[in-house]
Amino acid sequence: xxxxxxxxxxxxxxxxxxxxxxxxxxxxxxxxxxxxxxxxxxxxxxxxxxxxxxxxxxxxxxxxxxxxxxxxxxxxxxxxxxxxxxxxxxxxxxxxxxxxxxxxxxxxxxxxxxxxx
Numbered sequence: 001x002x003x004x005x006x007x008x009x010x011x012x013x014x015x016x017x018x019x020x021x022x023x024x025x026x027x028x029x030x031x032x033x034x035x036x037x038x039x040x041x042x043x044x045x046x047x048x049x050x051x052x053x054x055x056x057x058x059x060x061x062x063x064x065x066x067x068x069x070x071x072x073x074x075x076x077x078x079x080x081x082x083x084x085x086x087x088x089x090x091x092x093x094x095x096x097x098x099x100x101x102x103x104x105x106x107x108x109x110x111x112x113x114x115x116x117x
Contacts, residue, residue, distance in 0.1 A: 005031050005032055005046075005047060006031070006032035006033050006045045006046055006047055007045055007046070007047060007048070007050075007086065010045050010050055010086065010089070011033050011045050013089075013095065014035060014043055014045065014050075014099070017095070017096075017099045018035060018037070018099075021037060021103065023037060023038050023039070024036070024037055025039075029044070031046055031047070032044055032045045032046040032047070033045050037103065037106045038106065038107075038111075039111050040053075040106055040109050040110075040111045040112070041053055041112070042102050042103065042106045043099070043102050048085065048086070049083045049084060049085050049086070050083070050084050050086075050089060050098070051071055051081055051082065051083050051084075052081070052082050052084060052098045052101060052102045053080060053081055053102055053105060053106070053109065054080055054081075054082055054101040054102055054104075054105050055080065055101070055104070055105040055108070056079040056080035058101065059079045059080055059082065062082050062101065063082055065084075065088065065094075065097075066087070066088050066094075067084050067085040067086075067087045067088015067089070067094075068082050068083070068084045068085075068088055069082070069083050069084075070082065070083075071083050080105070082098075084098055
């Protein structure tokens with residue numbers, strides 16, 4: 001039996017939503033699949049949730065939406081990174097809201113510096 005590390009149904013919805021966006025790359029990271037747009041992390045799909053990278057200015061408002069929580073690691077909250085449950089993106093309207101926020105911010109986001117090999 002194969003254990004999925006990420007939700008394939010959501011990955012396919014995101015692939016479909018990004019089909020007309022140039023320079024999209026999928027990378028296995030964060031125990032799931034991360035969608036890189038223009039070389040910048042945009043959306044990451046895990047087993048039980050999706051992490052959307054959004055404008056940090058909109059973080060607190062976005063975190064109040066149904067199914068949404070701030071991303072936290074080691075007790076630290078990361079502004080501009082929101083985890084959303086599958087229920088929180090069930091409707092097309094909610095799904096499109098999060099995709100739109102992520103793509104909008106991606107055009108202004110700074111890419112992470114490349115590590116030298």
